[in-house]
Amino acid sequence: MLRCKEVTRLSASDALRTAPLRTRVAARLHLVICRHCRRYASELARIGAAVRALGDTPVRDPGRDEALVQRVLEESGRPPS
Amino acid sequence: MRERADLVAAVRSSDRATLESVVRECLPALMRTAVAAGLPLDRAEDAVQSALVVFLQRAGDFDGRARVSTWIQGILMRKIWEERRGIRRDAEHDEIDDVVERRFDADGRWVHPPEGPLEALSRGLLHRELSVCLEALPDRQRVAFALREVEGFDTEEVCNILEVTANNLGVLLFRARNRMRECLESKGIERSSDASL
Numbered sequence: 001m002l003r004c005k006e007v008t009r010l011s012a013s014d015a016l017r018t019a020p021l022r023t024r025v026a027a028r029l030h031l032v033i034c035r036h037c038r039r040y041a042s043e044l045a046r047i048g049a050a051v052r053a054l055g056d057t058p059v060r061d062p063g064r065d066e067a068l069v070q071r072v073l074e075e076s077g078r079p080p081s
Numbered sequence: 082m083r084e085r086a087d088l089v090a091a092v093r094s095s096d097r098a099t100l101e102s103v104v105r106e107c108l109p110a111l112m113r114t115a116v117a118a119g120l121p122l123d124r125a126e127d128a129v130q131s132a133l134v135v136f137l138q139r140a141g142d143f144d145g146r147a148r149v150s151t152w153i154q155g156i157l158m159r160k161i162w163e164e165r166r167g168i169r170r171d172a173e174h175d176e177i178d179d180v181v182e183r184r185f186d187a188d189g190r191w192v193h194p195p196e197g198p199l200e201a202l203s204r205g206l207l208h209r210e211l212s213v214c215l216e217a218l219p220d221r222q223r224v225a226f227a228l229r230e231v232e233g234f235d236t237e238e239v240c241n242i243l244e245v246t247a248n249n250l251g252v253l254l255f256r257a258r259n260r261m262r263e264c265l266e267s268k269g270i271e272r273s274s275d276a277s278l
Contacts, residue, residue, distance in 0.1 A: 003189030008181075012258045013251030014229070014236050036194035040262075043197040047211075047261050048230040050202050054211055055113055055231040064126075065108055072104060072130055076137035 002026040007037050012044060082148050082238060089145030100140055104133055107153050110232050114154060117227035118161045119220035128164070132157035147241055151234060154242040158224070171221055171249065177256050180263055197262055198269030207265065214264035222257035225250060 002023070007030050010016045016027055031038050084092075091099035111132065115125035136153050143152060184193045201207050215223060221243075228239045240250050 003185075004191050005185040005189035009255065013255040015251050017236075018247070036191045039197075039199065040195040043195055043199055043202070043262055043265075044258050046199060046202040047197075047258070047265065050205070050207065050211055051215065051226075051261075052231050053205065054208060054215075055227070065105075065112075068126055068130055069101075069104055069108065072133040072137065073101065075130070076134045 002030050004030075004034060004037050007031070007034070008040050011041050082151075082235065084143075084145040084148045086145070088149065089143065092140050092143045092149055093145075095137075095140045100137055103149055103153075104137070107150055108133075110150065111153065111157050113231065114157060114224060114227060115161065117220075117231075118158070118224045119165075120161065128157060128160050132160050135160075147238065151238045151241055154228070154232075154234075155244070158242055158244070165220075171253065175219075175256050177260050177263070181259050195262065195266065196269070197266040201269065202265070207268075210265060210268045214261050214268070217264060218257055218260055222253050222260065225253040226257035226261070229254060 007027050010019060010023070010027055016024060019027070031041065088099070092103065108129065111129045112125060115128045116122065118125075120128060132153065135156050139156075143149065147155075184191060186192050198207060198210075215226075218226065225239060225243060228234050228242060229236070234242065236247060236250060240247055243250065243253075245253070
């Protein structure tokens with residue numbers, strides 16, 4: 001039988017998707033009955049989403065990006081038209 | 082994930098407009114990756130610049146087996162590891178493994194169940210805490226986490242970019258996610274004890 005520790009390891013390491021069908025089914029059933037593991041999984045999902053939202057915040061100056069693009073094009077011998 | 086055939090052909094023939102638009106499109110994600118790998122902003126720009134120059138020079142070799150964005154991210158990561166040889170290897174043992182281990186009893190059941198700040202996270206709070214916890218991740222864990230969670234590459238693509246096996250990536254993600262969770266949980270507890278004063 002799948003224990004909490006194994007279920008959390010599978011979900012935190014992205015191994016659930018490639019696990020054998022039997023393991024995937026057992027993990028799903030476990031999540032239905034175990035609120036701690038459910039909470040752990042939703043915390044991980046929320047953390048991922050929150051960091052993604054953080055990354056979306058524009059921190060870069062577009063002028064700086066454009067200058068970098070121009071340097072790349074010059075250096076690689078493809079001067080901008 | 083394979084790249085679209087028409088884009089593969091345009092990249093391979095070094096079509097200038099295509100290459101320029103690929104460079105512009107990939108730039109923000111490449112900068113985020115270089116910063117996630119632990120480079121300060123100016124060195125991140127240098128690394129991204131030289132990765133993009135390599136991409137333009139080698140565009141003819143692009144085989145389309147991976148998406149072009151994955152290919153360029155891989156070029157960038159090789160540049161960064163070249164510069165920082167020390168961080169290529171991951172520790173066999175990491176203290177976060179013990180922290181997680183202590184949350185379970187010998188039968189693998191929770192003894193210290195999760196109490197992370199779920200509600201604050203879902204309300205979009207904790208920006209400062211998130212940044213601090215991200216900052217505290219070891220570089221390779223942070224870059225694996227960012228490629229997977231922020232840039233949305235699938236596990237196979239992240240393995241490709243970082244040149245690691247699926248098992249290695251699993252370990253990196255397990256450690257990164259648990260570090261983030263433990264870090265935020267400890268900050269959540271600090272916050273609630275502050276509030277009760």
